[in-house]
Amino acid sequence: MYYKKWEKVSQSDNENNDHTNDEAQTDTPPENEEPSLEAVTKIFDQCADLDHKTYSETEIDVIYFSSLIDDQKLENEILKPISELQHSEIENWINRKDISEATTLKEIKDEVLSGSVAIFYNDKAYYYNVYGPEIRGIDKSETETVIVGAHDAFVEDITTNLSLIRRRVKSDKLKAIKLKVGEITKTDVYLLYIDGVADSEMVKELKKRIEIIEVDSVYDTNMLAQLIDEAPDSLFPQYYNTELPDVVRSKLVSGKMVMLLDTSPIAISAPASFFEFIQSPDDYNQRWLIGTSIRLLRAIAIFITLTFTAVYVAVITFHYEVLPEDLLITLAESRARVPFPPLIEALLMEITIELLREAGARLPTKIGQTIGIVGGIVIGQAAVEAGLTSNVLIIAVASSAIASFVLPNYNMSNSIRIVRFLLIILAGYLGVFGIILGIGLVSIHIVSLTSLKTPYLIPVTPFYWRDWVDTFIRGPYWAMKRRPTQTKTSNTELNKMKQ
Amino acid sequence: MRNLLLVVLILTSFLLTGCPEKKIVEDLGFIHSVGYELNEADDAEEEGVLILTVAMPQITPTAEKDREVLTTIAHTSKEGRMKLARKTDRALVSGQLRTALFSRNLAEIGIFDTMDTLLRDHTIGLNLKIIVVNGSSKDLLIGDYPEHPRTSRYIFELIDKEAKTLITADTSLHKFKRAFHDDGIDPIVPVIKQGIEEIIVDGLGLFSGERLVMTINPVDARIFMMLHGDYVGGDMTKEMILDDEEKESYLYMTFTTLKSKRKVKVNSPSEIDVNVEVEGSISEYTGLLDLSDDEVQKEIEKKLAANIEEVSERLIKEMQQKQADNIGIGQFVRNSSKYEEWQEMDWKEEIYPEAKINVNVNVKLRGFGSVK
Known part of the structure; x- marks a missing residue:
């Protein structure tokens, strides 16, 4: 709710506007001062990458940031004409080339900073945009991979x-x-x-x-x-x-x-809405039944991530009754060698997996793979053989880690992973009751969240039946007739904006 | 503020619940089978009247045997458990209890007192199987069955499977309790006995109230199950000499029941018709006759029906003598009479033993195998 605080600040700012302005503007030139060469060079004092060229014949001064501009463009469109032109032709050239005139110092300052070249001629300031920074080419996304569909992703520009x-x-x-x-x-x-x-x-x-x-x-x-x-x-x-x-x-x-x-x-x-985070462009590119199945799989994955290890801890610690006899004996046999209580055992393994994940993310891809092997084989196998964990726990921890990677959104996947730790600790103290308590608390929290003043858990609560066609399921296109209720749009009908 | 509330809520939930008792699996001895037997020794009054035996799976990987069997003598079940607890390093729990074995000597004097703890303990599921042991439950659980490791599981699977082919009944604690408390029906339980290095299903035990009053051998048990309700499946093998048969000895026929339907018609409380419709096929026949012949089929149907009727009547007569209404005829009588009438009626002790129960069996052959 930072914006609430700033809202108040900006309101009070407006009230005593004149006051603050007077105090603040003692050193720097007033913003609406006439743009002059001296003022501009004074502003950009000590900026080593600022280029200042003076053409004494035509009495033109050119100022720009060499790091921001496209050299080619600057050379062809500004520098070359200026050096070739006669004094008398300059006025015409400026008009013809549509070079804008700056009226205030602030304007020219901002323009130079966003990659324009400032031209001072005849006591007037002009600017022309030659912005051209070095940028990365369009590439595939590293965090959101699409199997069937467009692969291009945004870049930094x-x-x-x-x-x-x-x-x-x-x-x-x-x-x-x-x-x-x-x-x-x-x-x-x-x-x-x-x-x-x-x-x-x-x-x-x-x-x-x-x-x-x-x-x-x-x-x-x-x-x-x-x-x-x-x-x-x-x-x-x-x-x-x-x-x-x-x-x-x-x-x-x-x-x-x-x-x-x-x-x-x-x-x-x-x-x-919360349900957007289990959606991927792939769902829409597949046939709807397949898209729906995959989406349901992701919903299940959330539950596995959240509860699998927690249920293991709860069952081992409190509820031996719920297990089938065969599984119980295997579990008890492998647990018999483990010296820690189940909660510590589970936290140990979970933290190890988190360490592996974080290490893999920070390292270059090639070394990252090695980490995967070290983690998967060495730690998994050795921990069981050394009697530090039971092998069923390894399965639980690994499955929930895999399930957490199923979520298409990295941010949400991290959030869910943190909630999992809460549930594991609650399960270790209170058993299944703890898990239910934890899920309850998290549910209460999610329900109370809002996104831009609209409910976060829409359309589940508040309930909008017609929006369900694109939440847990990816309905057929003929059924998707309306825009989501959450957008509060008055233009609810899809496909009705022909021009 | 809201976050603070959340923290307070979590903290209170911790404080209010306290710490529940931890039951970490490797510290537990989960009893899988429990055996109850009447102590018939002379000093039973002082030592305790109950011989309690429990079997649980072994989980220490280095242990030699795959199960741990403990036995003691006590006055009650739970007292026995406390005594047993002193003999093991694991905490005894009953959440995985699957079979309760009652020795015949105990079953004959009544098992409901012993069963009380099974019903009272909330960790015990209602799917617990109630079984009567023809012999000693202690010996049966202690016994070694080299080809069937984990005795308790062996018993459980054995009953489960046999109940499917309707040689015996699968009586859970729930079913037993229901039949026990219900008006006009008595419980039935499977009976097992100890063989040499094996355990054998030994038919059915019929209760009157809480006492075991009679047992039915496995062959008759199949026919009893036909009277007990609508069932599917099960084999019967009979020696059968047909009229035109030329072969003289070794004449056997195995009849596979596909379907049997029971209908009970109450003419008056003292006269009841039990109609059984059986459909089935012949799966084994050692004679020479052509079974596709209609006449032969009719004869087989007739003879089979007569045989079933005969066995049924014998069983019913014995049940009437023992005042055990395990078929549940009383329920039909109750349903066909007014509440006051039923209340005034002393069904089990007066009317049922004297009632005229006619069994009409109708057998229909649906096939005689795929090979002629």
Whole structure:
């Protein structure tokens, strides 16, 4: 709820606006001062990568950041003409080339910082955008893999990302609001939505929340999500994050809003429901029965991840009655060698698996594979043989680890994994009652969550029958007739926006 | 604030529940079979009237035997368990109890006192099998059956399988208790005995109330089950000499029941018809006649029906003498009479022993095998 705090701050700011302005602006030049060469060079004092070229013949000064611009473009479009032109031709050239004139110092400063070249001529300041930073090429996503479907994923450059989306939504209704976050970094944020589909109140609310953010810098869209969601202390992500432009397209047309942040290869969409996190683009590319089966499998996987080890601990510690006799004897035999109580035994193995996972994630891919082998064979096998764990526990821990990787969303998968530890500890103290208690508490928490003021667990609670066609199941396309209730859109009918 | 509430809620749930008793599997001796036997020794009054034997699977990997059998003499079941607990390093628990064996001598004087603890203990499931041992339950559990390791499991599977072919009944604690408390029906239980290095199913035990009053041998048990309800499956082998048979000796026929339906018609409380419709096929025949002949088939049907009727009447007569209504005829009488009438009627002691129970059996051959 950071935004609530900032809301108050920005309100009080507005009230005594004049006051703060006077105090703050003692050192730096006033923002609406006339843009002059001296002022600009003073602002960018000690910036080694700032290039300043003076053409004495034509009395032109050119200022730009060499690290931000496209050398080729600058050379061809600005530097070459300037050096070739005569004094008298400059005026014409500036007009013809559509080089904008800056009216304030702030304007020219911001433009230089976002990759424009500033041209000072005849006591006037002009700027021309030659932005061209080094960027990574479009590549496959590392965290969200699609088997059947588009493989291209977002990169760190926001214009490339926008082009990926524009290419998919060729509509004038796709609107993009440009905002800036980060008091120091001034990072670009684009808020995308489809006009007439997305709820305008929600767009307004989201825009307001982004505008009032007061932090030095926003590093990534996931951080942005945490700054604008309603429960930053919750375990669960309240906005859906994705690297795939395909997913963004589907979110946009269903009436949701998408946020892009420059330098981040991840887009977030809002509002989000819990069930979005078990969905993958693959579901939609398969035939609906197959898509549904896979989706149900993921729902089961959540339960396995959450409860398998916990149930093992509970049963071994308290409820020997529930096991079939054959299994019980095998279990008891393998447990007879283990010196720890079941809870410690389980936590030991779970932490080992988590260590392996974290080590595998941090290491380069090639070494990561070795870690997998070391973990899987050496620790699994040796721990049982050394009598540190029972082999049934290894199965439980491994299955729940595998099940946790089934979830398509990395953030959600991590959240679920943490909840699992809570359940294991409760199971160790209170048995199955503890597991139920834990699940109860987590359920209460999830039910109370909201995403952009809409219920997080929609359509299960509050119950909307017609939305079920795209939650646990991936219904046939003929049945998907309406946009999700959560988007609060007035344009509920799908397929009704022909132009 | 809400988070604080959550923490408080979790903490209170810990504090309020306290710590439940931990039962970690490797520390437990889960009793799988329990045997009860009447102590017939002279000092039974002082030492205890019950010989209690429990069998549990062994879980120490280095142990020589695959099971642990403990036995003691006590006054009651739970007292016996405390005595047994002193003999083992594992905590005795009954959550995995699957079979309760009652020796015949105990069953004959009544088992409900002993059964009390089985019903009272919430960890014992109602699927527990009640079995009567023709002989000593202690000897049966202690005995070694080299080809069948884990005796208790052997007994459990044996009864389970035999009940499917209807040689015997599969009486769970629930069924026993229900039949015991219900008006107009008495419980039946399977009977087993100890053979040489094996355990044998020895037919059915019929109770009157809580006492075992008669046993039925496995051959007749099949016919008893036909009277007991609607069943599917089961074989009967009879020596049968047909009229036109030329072969003179070794004439046997095995009849596989496909279906048997029982109908009880109450004419008056003292006159009851039991109609049994049996359908089946012949699976073994050592004679020479062509079974596809209609006449031969009719004759077989008739003879088989007569045989079943004869056995049934004999069984019913004995049951009437022992005042054991295990077929549940009383239920039909109760259902066909008014509440007051049934209340006034002393069915089991007065009317049932004198009642005229006619058994009509109708056998139908549905096949005689795939080879002529």
